[in-house]
Amino acid sequence: MRVLPWIYLTAAFVFIYLPVGALVLFSFQGGGLPVPPFDGPSLRWYADILGDEDLVAALLHSLAVAGGSSAVACTLGFLAAYGLARHVMPGSALVRGLLIAPLTVSYLIVGLGLLMVLQRLGLPLSLMTAGIGHVVINLPLCFAIIYASMGAQQQNAERAARDLGAREWQVVTLVTVPMLMPALLAAFFLSVTLSWDEFIISFLLTRFDVTLPVEIWSLLRSGLSPRLNAIGSLVFLVSIVAVFLAELLIFRKRP
Amino acid sequence: MIARDTLKGWGFVAPALLWTLAFFVVPFVVMGAMSLATLEGRTLVWGFSLANYAELAQKAYLWRAVLVSLEITLTVTVLSILLAYPLAWIIAFRVPPRWQRLALLLAILPFWTSYVVRSYAWLLVLSREGVVNKALMTLGLIAEPITLANTRIATVTGFVHFFVMLLTLTIFANLIQLSPNYRRAAMDLGANAFQTFRHVILPLTLPGIVTGAFLTFVLCIGDYITPQILGGNNELTVPQVIMVQLGRRADFPLASALAIVLMGLVTLAYLGCARWLRLDRI
Numbered sequence: 001m002r003v004l005p006w007i008y009l010t011a012a013f014v015f016i017y018l019p020v021g022a023l024v025l026f027s028f029q030g031g032g033l034p035v036p037p038f039d040g041p042s043l044r045w046y047a048d049i050l051g052d053e054d055l056v057a058a059l060l061h062s063l064a065v066a067g068g069s070s071a072v073a074c075t076l077g078f079l080a081a082y083g084l085a086r087h088v089m090p091g092s093a094l095v096r097g098l099l100i101a102p103l104t105v106s107y108l109i110v111g112l113g114l115l116m117v118l119q120r121l122g123l124p125l126s127l128m129t130a131g132i133g134h135v136v137i138n139l140p141l142c143f144a145i146i147y148a149s150m151g152a153q154q155q156n157a158e159r160a161a162r163d164l165g166a167r168e169w170q171v172v173t174l175v176t177v178p179m180l181m182p183a184l185l186a187a188f189f190l191s192v193t194l195s196w197d198e199f200i201i202s203f204l205l206t207r208f209d210v211t212l213p214v215e216i217w218s219l220l221r222s223g224l225s226p227r228l229n230a231i232g233s234l235v236f237l238v239s240i241v242a243v244f245l246a247e248l249l250i251f252r253k254r255p
Numbered sequence: 256m257i258a259r260d261t262l263k264g265w266g267f268v269a270p271a272l273l274w275t276l277a278f279f280v281v282p283f284v285v286m287g288a289m290s291l292a293t294l295e296g297r298t299l300v301w302g303f304s305l306a307n308y309a310e311l312a313q314k315a316y317l318w319r320a321v322l323v324s325l326e327i328t329l330t331v332t333v334l335s336i337l338l339a340y341p342l343a344w345i346i347a348f349r350v351p352p353r354w355q356r357l358a359l360l361l362a363i364l365p366f367w368t369s370y371v372v373r374s375y376a377w378l379l380v381l382s383r384e385g386v387v388n389k390a391l392m393t394l395g396l397i398a399e400p401i402t403l404a405n406t407r408i409a410t411v412t413g414f415v416h417f418f419v420m421l422l423t424l425t426i427f428a429n430l431i432q433l434s435p436n437y438r439r440a441a442m443d444l445g446a447n448a449f450q451t452f453r454h455v456i457l458p459l460t461l462p463g464i465v466t467g468a469f470l471t472f473v474l475c476i477g478d479y480i481t482p483q484i485l486g487g488n489n490e491l492t493v494p495q496v497i498m499v500q501l502g503r504r505a506d507f508p509l510a511s512a513l514a515i516v517l518m519g520l521v522t523l524a525y526l527g528c529a530r531w532l533r534l535d536r537i
Contacts, residue, residue: 005341005349012342013361016420019376020365022386026379035384080271087264099271102279104521106477108494109514113282116289116507136278139271168263197369200479204501213371220371220484224379232372239367247360 020236027229034226045230055231058215062196065127065211069134070142070191074184076135077142082176085150086158096147103140110136111204118205125207133201138191145190149183182249189246193239290511299507307512317496321516324492327407328476331414332468338415339422340464346423347430359427366420374484377413378404381485405487413485414475421474422467429463430456465531472524477517493517 026034028041049055080099084092102110114133118125154176161175177184199213206214216231290308292301311317342362350358368376380386381403388400403409437459441451479494486492491499493513500510 005345008341009345009350009358012338012419015416016362016365018386019373019380019416020368022380023368023372023376033384034379035382036386036389076271076274079267083264083267087260087267089261089264089268095268095272098280099275102275104473104525105279105283106473106494106517106521108477108479108497109286109518110279110282112497112501112510112514113286114278115501116285116511117282120285132278135274139274143271193367197367197371199369199371213369216369216371216375220375224382228375229379232368232375235372236368239369240364243367 023229023236024233026226027233029226029229032226034224034229045226046234049227049230049234055212055215058210058212061127061209062212065131065134065202066192066195069131069195070138070188072131073135073138073142073191074146074188077139077187078146078177078180078184080143081147081150082172085147086155099143100140102136107137107198107200111201114201115204125205127206127209127211130202130205130211133205134195134198137198137201138194141194142187142191145187146180146183149180154179186246186249189242189249193242193246196235196242197239286511286514289507290515292508294506294508297505307509308516310509311512311516316491317513320491320493320496320513321520323490324476324494324517325520327410327414327482327492328472330411331418331475332471334411334415335418335422335471336464336468339419339467340426342419343423343426343430347427359424363420363424366417366424370417370478370480371484373417374413374481377409377416377485381409381412404485405489407486407490409485409487410482413481414478417481418471418475421470422464425463425467425470426460429460433459462531465528469524469528473521476520
């Protein structure tokens with residue numbers, strides 16, 4: 001009975017790490033197929049993808065969309081959280097509900113709705129339209145994280161600043177934002193991770209310039225390849241770094 | 256004075272609210288209207304027609320997709336809970352406290368792989384020459400490689416992998432909040448380990464389980480990538496059929512109707528577990 005939990009734990013970890021392990025291991029494959037036996041290690045596939053212009057362009061597009069949409073989502077989320085937490089507003093429960101609502105709808109439906117509106121209006125698809133979609137899905141999350149971290153402690157500091165003659169914009173920029181910085185950055189990095197990984201909205205709302213997941217998707221049609229392993233491993237690495245930054249910031253706040 | 260304060264509040268909320276209205280609510284209304292429109296030849300005719308919904312009930316490949324989606328989603332939800340609960344339990348109560356955070360972090364780390372990459376990685380593992388087949392043949396359990404990729408088994412495996420990590424997190428959060436006094440009290444009153452679990456721990460962690468299950472349901476039933484990459488084209492789920500309507504035929508009215516049906520299924524799931532849901536505590 002004593003060993004049973006440890007056997008289960010080991011089995012669970014094998015299951016959880018099997019795909020990631022195979023992905024990373026065979027990205028160092030020497031030959032042309034990412035299946036056993038392993039004949040590496042070799043860095044040729046990493047050299048291969050870093051020399052591929054389309055892939056590097058897609059990577060830069062992804063970073064731009066993730067950074068841009070997350071900055072907008074964080075700013076809008078912060079302003080809304082500040083307004084709702086610091087001002088007396090009738091119907092604030094309804095507003096909060098509306099801001100959170102996109103969380104309950106699948107990405108496919110968000111993308112489909114936006115696509116139809118853009119087509120009706122005759123607007124062209126671009127990285128910008130994909131970014132607009134990413135703000136829609138990340139705004140609820142940013143708002144929720146920032147709203148939850150607005151406590152009485154900051155409110156006292158804000159009151160003190162106001163009593164000392166600070167104007168509203170000074171209170172916000174000099175007191176509230178610095179005090180909320182950990183929550184703001186956590187929301188930002190979480191949002192970056194989600195946007196960086198997002199496929200379906202980018203797929204529906206971009207045309208000529210595409211993001212990395214969409215590029216990977218089109219490469220997938222030609223089947224298994226160590227190139228895809230190398231790209232996938234790099235994508236994973238970026239996500240992990242962003243998550244670690246978010247984690248670090250969230251947990252530094254409450255030691 | 257209060258009125259001015261309120262006005263200022265609206266000023267701060269306005270940008271986010273307008274964004275949500277313009278890029279979420281309006282598209283949603285358009286989608287609803289689109290599901291009631293029809294295509295005549297290639298031209299779109301707005302109106303109030305239930306033809307798309309009728310087509311959905313009549314054409315086998317459409318309602319079959321709804322059934323396939325429901326079957327896969329329910330299988331995934333149940334399997335994920337059954338696998339994640341013991342894992343969360345072990346991390347919460349068996350792993351020494353100083354290793355707990357690390358164990359949890361490691362258990363959910365691959366959660367952050369992009370879903371396109373994660374599905375590809377499973378394709379790699381499950382392919383005919385892949386790790387699983389090689390391992391089974393080396394162990395002598397099978398003589399020939401078995402077909403795992405491009406089947407429902409592969410889709411379910413890919414999904415379960417993802418949701419076990421998500422559910423481990425939500426159930427762990429629930430278990431760790433329980434005061435050890437509940438267990439001690441139950442034991443003192445003569446309950447054995449199973450009775451303690453069945454009558455004390457399980458009811459107390461039910462909100463966490465149901466919240467996780469609801470999230471699983473919502474994310475699983477709306478996902479296009481996992482069944483598309485891992486499931487092959489033997490059977491299609493609702494999101495796959497939606498994408499077929501968009502791509503091949505540009506049939507936006509029918510795609511919209513399917514999306515509304517998808518929303519309907521999520522709403523039903525929500526009503527089914529609303530009693531235990533704690534969405535504000537995610």
